[in-house]
Amino acid sequence: MRDGFYPAIGTPLDEQGNVIVSSLKLHVEDQLTADPAALLVMGSMGNQPTVKNSEYAKVAQIAVDAAKGDCPVFVGVMDNSIERVLDRINSLKDLKIDGVVATTSFYFGMNQSEVQRFFEQIAASSKFPVYMYDLPGVTKTKIEVSTATQLMQLDNIVGIKTGDLPTARELHRTQQQNGTNFDVLFSGLDVFDVAYGYGLTKQLDGMFACTTPINKRLYTSLAAGDQKMASQCLDDILLLRNTFVSVGVFNGFTYAMNLLGFEGGFGPDYNIKLDSAAQDKVKQCMLQLKLI
Template sequence: MTRSIKMITALGTPLTPEEDLHVEGLAAHLQDQLDHGINGFLVAGTMGLMQLLKETTYRDLVAQSVALNAGRAELLVGVGDTSYVRTLERIRMVEGYEIDGVVALAPFFIKYSQEDLIEYYRSLADASSRPLFLYDLPQTTGTKLEVETVLQLAQHPNIHGIKCSDHFVTIRPVMDAIGDEFRVIIAQPTLMDVLLRTGVTEHLDGIYGVVPEWIATMVTATEQEDWETLAAAQQDLSELLRVLQTFSAPLFSSVTSLLNRRGIPGNFAPRPMRPITAAEEAELFELPIVQKIFAGKTVTAADENVTL
């Protein structure tokens, strides 16, 4: 590898029953990632559900993330909202903290043209004292950042990159045109083995928070060109994603159970997401791929420690 591999976890936001920040949960979540070699964080991204949080919880999340991280890993903060003024207000809330950049979704709720988006992002970049990263998530926002739009925005001195959650083929032309001058951070957790083998070195996803040891295995396997181990880890990761996306409980409620079992307290599924039922949780932990996560580990289950 000519460049070091960057694995950025999109952290969940652990909440108390009142949906304030669960500080102990955040500390445990962040430390769990650092312990497994994760070298970047996205706070208040899609996994962190910024748009569902109280303003006070959002402020606390950023402040505590900065304090707990203490400069050990790159720290990006999600700020994207539905309009220029709302997103700018988020930037103003967080830019006084020691963060490495702000990440802005394409504005959602109303459809915007590519010309609108160019003006939106350029104005945000002009106004922000922190590096700005684009965030392409058309599956959620309903708005696609087209290649030509990204290429134009990449010329702005304060727009440093893009987090792309759309399929890799949609961002490949940008990588080919710009090279390393503009960071392209890929969120394709089911294709990581293929992308790592071909030299794509910056990856980001929320699933890393559940299985950081699997991500560490993938990094090591890539560095050692151990493609068999890399492929096996990818198969496990893809199966876990499939299970979580098709399970009867809401995704974030299932993730809450998995993180709690890792010893990370808090609720990662704010209302109106319903909590996982006791029967669903029992079924979840009987699934072979979930048992594989915790095999041989001492985990937290109810009020006792259990070695699985």
């Protein structure tokens, strides 16, 4: 996979939890204008754990069709057992996707032997390349470096997404030393500019879903070695992220996406719409950043 930014795109749903086709298509097309390295469909920002089973493969299909082969497309397959993950993968079998992304089980905790077995079995049965997703704040289980080092030797495990900088650096060094076909997708948004200098040049985050023009400036600057401009671009993304945190992440994200012209709800169906004060806070931030 090439250097650059990997947006975890949103999933626009109507009040019945059905995907809004026109909105998702427009969202993907907007992302493509900034030349992303790939798109992650139904990751955390894409709300995968709450998308209805009946809509799951449909969401993936719409995104693949909208991308038109212009960049790779990954799909989240997170679930709580090997067989449930494989059911998700099987539902995607007819799609032209470039990989699937799985966390550890997020209901029950796992020890590292179980983590290794979990990914070994998924990789052995998946027709698509498998990317591990290290998300211990949600899943309660970290994919330790020693476990990931064993798993990266398998042909069908081709990468890991992690926001842990020490983990990412160590796995990146190991990959460089061994020359394995394995990508480290770093997702520690707060230190993207610094991490790029460490060689962690493949970076994935959900905030990219609503900051398209800033994304392009950020990664053009990083590639050119313009640290000052890159840091300013990252600060702008962090300002919007922190604004979302202050009003509720998915609540703020939904309102921001609606302001950008993307119809639908982009969070769990139990989210409550922002009040007028919170809406204004998000809107003023986006105006300041010239996103609207």
